[in-house]
Amino acid sequence: MRRRSTLKEIASALDLSIATVSRSLAGYEDISEKTRERVQQKAREMGYVPNVAGRMLVSGRSGFVGLVLKVRGPDFVDAYLGATVTGLSEALVAKGTDLMIATAPEGQDELEVLQRLVQSGRVDGIILTRIAEDDARIRFLQERNLPFVALGRTLAPLQPHAWIDVAGEDAFGEAFQLLYDLGHRHFGLVTITDQMTFARNREAGLARAMAATGDPSVRLTSIAAPRFDAEGHRRGIAGLLTGPDRPTAVIGLFDELALAVVQAASHLGLSIPDDLSLIGFDNVPAAAYAVPGLTTFEPGNRDIGRIAAATLLDLIEVRPKAPPTLLRNASLVLRGSHGPAPQK
């Protein structure tokens, strides 16, 4: 095995001091052109790669940005995160920083993994996803004063911090309006019981849009189960779709739930969109595969990832007093799962 070479080795090979070698490679001005060339040439030749540990020790910087992901079975990275991570990675690597994803297995608390990651000093900043209504991770990071960007908003009053989010409230308002204009009056919502901000925001947007019509014939039936309780959702959806007084239009909090509705409808012999209109959120790949294609919202997570990366690097560099925030709009992707309300 070719051992890794060090500054010291380069120095003694060229009969220079370690300091000179270090500064040559760092491109300092007070090194003569000639020496700099010589050093860089030799470094290449010897395959020199700086030792991160040594560098970290003195600079206190790791050159990493961290992301903690909860892993659970095959869904460990869903489409939402996939696109986000892609964007993050692109933007970070372009700037010479690496994205490091630490994983929290099912049993393990995500906060605990985050704490380990941060306290061991392995990362210079953090990207936070899947923000809860009141998020302990944010409190922790603020206490440690480590730069971070939250992808999502909290509802609890916290110190201001950097965040980027998608305006789910507007999207759900738009979804409602689309369906209302198609004649639907009885709506179904499939949502989750978890204390996630995005759920509350989307629900609120839907409620607001409903109220704004002032139309007393508009009704909403919601069913909810915990995020990963697929069986609970299945039962809830089955209940929602059976009986004479069922909604003619259902909105899924996100595509996965909407796709569960597709499946339930198929079991029950309900045709989409003839008997039932359906709209989701996330625009996951499976939404395009579904038959008919699922009408949904594209949140632009890849862009969000890119923006978050740039924001975080800024934060690490300069630490401004007023942390940047950004609210973006999701765009409606029209496919075949929505249509006019069926005649009575």
Added chain:
Amino acid sequence: MRRRSTLKEIASALDLSIATVSRSLAGYEDISEKTRERVQQKAREMGYVPNVAGRMLVSGRSGFVGLVLKVRGPDFVDAYLGATVTGLSEALVAKGTDLMIATAPEGQDELEVLQRLVQSGRVDGIILTRIAEDDARIRFLQERNLPFVALGRTLAPLQPHAWIDVAGEDAFGEAFQLLYDLGHRHFGLVTITDQMTFARNREAGLARAMAATGDPSVRLTSIAAPRFDAEGHRRGIAGLLTGPDRPTAVIGLFDELALAVVQAASHLGLSIPDDLSLIGFDNVPAAAYAVPGLTTFEPGNRDIGRIAAATLLDLIEVRPKAPPTLLRNASLVLRGSHGPAPQK
């Protein structure tokens, strides 16, 4: 911000030497019970967390196992990798090692990212996925003598190394037999042109099983396109399924391709399984959602991840001369997408 405490601070707080503190925390035998207690108590109190950089510098170990993932859009981690990463993460974290996932964005060469990761000394070992027929990454790691486990086999003759794989050849043989016994004689295969070992293995298994029947009426029509050329596959599948002489049973190299067949069949008005039987591989979540459910193989990737983690940790610890290898069987998951061959 609460600054991080160091061994030195604990030492001076207790009026002990740094060495004693270090050894107390490491649980050495030659430290008196009393002192050890005192130190551990104080360390807890001061919220001491060892600095990785310092530790790395002297031990040469990072406490990380690395995985390089190519990211591309929302599919950055597909179901195959999702389950694998879950298993890896579970087993590693249980042993106090962290999994670090470095990302290679679309433009960037995966090998390059791997080299950076390894050469900077940030990882003690590597998990390699998506093995190519002749894999440059393996050559690189062997040259550097860094422990690694390949999830998949190469076809090129390389130095022996640790690997774990699923017997795709057997699975595809089994799929063929199942369909053959249902009366199918004209088979379709949707595969990829990429030089990936798993593709060649599965194809070979299918070919072998076909030949083993000795039945001259058995035929195979293959179509292939590059792995991520969805449009190419779409066209290929459309061609495969139109015309009077189309196969009655199609096997997808993996579920994603099989699901593309589902979609194409629906467009063409072919009923699955009445007109067309279909079998995939991977058992992705969408395979269960599909209507009808997709008959496929469960490769047990989560277990593979767990085993790979344990194997790699062993390798890092002891470096045996004969690297372990393991070939596992995938299990057939029967759903509704296969059935008897249609009558002529």
Added chain:
DNA sequence: GCAAGTTTCTAAAACGTTTTAAATTTTGAT
């Protein structure tokens, strides 16, 4: 030929840890 200024280089300290070899303290036997 020399002081002053400029350019180029370097010694040494620092970052936080582990470990080795040796020093110190305690214990037990006489």
Added chain:
DNA sequence: ATCAAAATTTAAAACGTTTTAGAAACTTGC
């Protein structure tokens, strides 16, 4: 008490880097 042995503690070096404060080597201008 004393000494040897055992138990406990520690000084110092090492890991590889960056940076600070100077030192050394050149240029100028006279």
